[in-house]
Amino acid sequence: MSAKLDKKKMSSEVKKNPKQLPLNPNWAQLQQKLKSIGSAKPPRHPRNQQSETPNSILGKRKERPTSESDDAKPNPLIPTNDDCSLTDVLAMDCEMVGVGQGNKSALGRVSLVNKWGNVVYDEFVRPVEWVVDFRTRISGIRPRDLRKAKDFRDVQEKVAELIKGRILVGHALHNDLKALLLTHPKNDIRDTSEYQPFLKEGRRKALKHLAAEILGVEIQSGEHCPIDDARAAMLLYQKNRKGWEKTVKDQKRLKEKQKKRKQRKKPKLDSNHAPTES
Template sequence: MLAEHVVQPLLVTTSAIELASETIAMIMKIDDIRNFLKFMPDANWKALRRSMKRVSTKPRGAEKPTSSEHLHTPALVPAESAAGYSSTGLSQKAIDQPSSESLLQLFPHYGSDSKFRVHIVFTTRDPGKYVAIDCEMVGVGPHGIRSILARVSIVNYHGHVLLDAYVKPLERVTDYREKITGIKPWHLTKGETLTNVINQVNSILENRIVVGHGLSNDFKVLMISISRKRIRDTSTWKPLRKLINCHATPSLKKLTLALLNVEIQTSTHNSVEDARAAMLIYRKYKAQWDSHFLSPRRKSPYKMAKEDAALSCEN
């Protein structure tokens, strides 16, 4: 009788231990799932193709890519070789190699699980060497003429969103420019402080190549300055204007349609979409664009004369 009373608590204790073990195992499984989901591709990048309207109805492969497409379109990384990449940074030498595929054919591969795909599981979520930025502004003051920052989006080389933040205004907004920006008052009331956003932007852009369209306007509202050598602005690079036979400053919508055969901004602007479009244009002409900064520039006659005068004075 006494033995029964002694054994029973032991059985209860054993059951409690088993229950605790099962609970711990379940929690560990949940943590594993959460860790896995952290590295899942961003759904926004998948939605880019759905949000863009393809203009061409020709089937893939109907036309051979031009020589420029062969030279300047970004490469796809085979899925089986992706495991060799480090999660600490992008292997630009491998990922930025030219490809024979046209840029339009790359759209379905972004974020997909097809046989050949851009490696997105670990490395492409990192900032890498190249980032694209776009800002949306709202108007303040009389008639809403003066612009302040309302939203800023930054994506990496592969289109993953590194930052997408609404900014709480410091002044009363007199024009939300809703038909263009799509921004409503409640977006900004829940926004972050301007100081916090600027600090995040500076941290991401530091020592990186910055891609965008009309970057001088973005930098003005962000109150930041970037070295000219690190800027790739699709609105000011002259070879792009020549390609589309445009003498004035082209809009991003016009460039994307002419160079990528893709229509964006079909309703309101979206800073994430615009940043990705600018990055894709840069990727298509990356080799030519970067060589412009690498090649030594000829000195102006004025500088040469000034140096000659200085040498003659020394002699």
């Protein structure tokens, strides 16, 4: 009798407040799980995962240097200033073109730099004879370069004026002077192809090889640039200037002594032009 009364009482209470219905145990468990998932905050991802990772046993890994470090190495052929004034030492290099049957060389371009490597003269030259081979693969000279080029005579006079009374540096300068139809005092020539310390078993080395071995710079990898070649020759001279100039002075003194000895050995002539022993 009491059980029936309790059911009636419960049903009357449910009608008054329907929201308080008893929940199924499974549904209550699911609802509780959903609440816990919703309240839990998602894990925050670190901005820099590499900084969060633990170091290995060997410690933190060093970063490999980038290629920019190699590119940052200065090129020794680039002048350190912009002074283009004439100095007591000039370096010269020429590029040739083919004339006649093509196997004859003629001046196509001449470049001179001062002791700092700054250009003091750089001109394309129109040869006297007709050009049949521009030798572009090596000379870098093209037909358009010679259309407004200066006449050979004008260039010849200007170069002669610039190098007069100055030390002239270059590689195989006899070829350049021959193309210019010029001469220069031997005591004022510093030829990197003939300098004894640069020779290998008495053989001359190419300027390209000297620049790579001594200066650590690459030149003449394609078309030749007379400015770069002149700069390379000048830098080779500057690096060895002290010893080079000492060698030149010693050779000059030796020649003077030999000349005096020859003059002493010459027999004197008497009034009748007969040789007499001194």
